[in-house]
Amino acid sequence: MPVQPPPVKRQLAAVFDMNKCLGCQTCTIACKTLWTDEEGMEYMWWNIVSTMPGEGTPRGWQKLSGGFQDGEPRPSRLPKLSEFGHAWEFNYEDVLYGGQGMNQHLQPKTGDDNWGPLWDEDQASGAYPNSYFFYLQMICMHCTNPACLAACPRQAIYKRVDDGIVLIDEERCSGYRFCMEACPYKRIYFNQAKKVSQKCILCYPRIEQGVAPACFRQCPGRVRFIGFLDDEESAVHKLVKVWKVAIPLHPEFGTEPNMYYVPPLSPPLFDDNGDVIEGSERIPRQYLESLFGPDVNRVLDTLRTEMAKTRRGEKSEMLDTLIAYEWKSMFGGFTRDPGTLKRPV
Ligand code: SF4
Ligand code: SF4
Ligand code: SF4
Incomplete structure (x- = not known):
């Protein structure tokens, strides 16, 4: 039987409303500048926002396996460095100051030309005019049953009892x-300079001081909600436990992730004459089921029902919560201004 952490007193959780994401990567850069700008961390993106359907990062992570099946670890393999890829350097100096006019074009100076982070950014699926894509936001899922923790023979990974944050003890x-290898979401990176594994820490130094994590606080799309799952006043609790419109990604991975998603609604399809096909959806439900399981159908139908209500002039507390007119309503009490911190993070 795989090792399980002791039960937690409370669990921090998050909800990502996929319908509001701009794909701007402000969250990605917020994390990068705060936590992963040191040697050995160059290729690390603890927060990623991938274009879907797509391969994501590391490339094809959904097929690499890991997690649990019937309570037993599922065999997996270690992602290669080339599957993460790394950000390219471009020949800006040559193009802008090289004096070669139109003979010099922008191109990468370095880089693996087979893959890199955000390689398939904004690349649509489906045929025009019925093409589509959407964004998937991912950080460590701070799982209730973390496969990473179970796989570590050094007991270097632990889950904090007070808030359920999963951390790696680098010592x-x-x-x-x-x-x-074991994490089915492939959210752990290896630091070649320090020779240790590293991953999202859910900004615990901020959480401890009442501040929302950087990637949540900086998000201009108001996509990211955070709070304790048992805090009945928090938007997270209402979206996950009461209205049940936020569901986990790949629940079949068996790690009981604590990041939840409001799945993407679709624009309608056009017929050959360019007319809207009433009641149709561009993102195939089958594809969404492959990400979120069959429960995604119930959630999308619930969202559509709520939208119909507001179109009739009725109120929807659920949609008001998702719209988040007031940003503080998204953060379950973690609303302190980071500028006021004694220990700045
Ligand atoms: S998502 Fe995070 S907590 Fe869950 S198995 Fe992966 S690294 Fe561990
Ligand atoms: S919660 Fe903090 S550590 Fe985790 S991805 Fe977001 S900014 Fe990075
Ligand atoms: S989650 Fe927010 S910050 Fe991140 S890409 Fe989407 S809109 Fe931008």
Whole structure:
């Protein structure tokens, strides 16, 4: 039987409303500048926003397996460095100041030409005019049953009892990378300079001081909600537990993730004459089921019912919560201004 962490007193959780994401990557950069700008962390993106349907990062992570099936670990493999890829350097100096006019074009100076982070950014699926894409936001899922923790022979990974945040103790980590292999969401990176595994820490130094994590606080789309799952006043609790319109990504991975998603609604399809096909949806439900399981159908139908209500002039507390007219309503009490911190993070 795989190792399980002791039960937590409370669990922090998050909801990502996929319908509001701009794909701007402000969240990605907020994390990068705060936590992963040191040596060995160059290729790390603890927060990623991938264009879907797409391969994501590391490339094809959904097929790499991991997690649990029937309570037993599912075999997986370690993602290769080339599957993460790295950000390219471009020949701006040559193009802008090289004096070669139109003979010099913008191109990468370095980089693996087979893959890189956001390689398939904004690339649509389906045929025009019925093409579509949407954005998937991912950080560590701070799972209730973390496969990374179960796989570590050094007990270097632990789950905090007070808030359920999953952390890696770098003093104990021996760099075996079994965690990286076991995590089905492939949210762990290996730091080649320090020879330890590293991942999203849910900005715990901020959480401890009442501040929302950087990638949540900085999001201009008001996509990201955070709060304790048992806090009945929090938007997270209402969306997950009361209205049940936020559901986990790949629940079949068996790690009981604590990040939840409001799945994307679709624009309608056009027929050959360019007319809207009433009641149709451009994103195939089958594809969404492959991400969220069959429960996604219930959620999308619930969202559509609520939207119909507001179109009739009725109120929808659920939609008002998702719209988040007041930003503080999204953060379950973690609303302190980071500028006021004694220990700045
Ligand atoms: S998402 Fe992966 S790294 Fe994060 S807690 Fe779950 S199993 Fe561990
Ligand atoms: S919660 Fe904090 S550590 Fe985790 S991805 Fe967001 S900014 Fe990075
Ligand atoms: S989650 Fe927010 S910050 Fe991140 S890409 Fe989407 S809109 Fe931008």
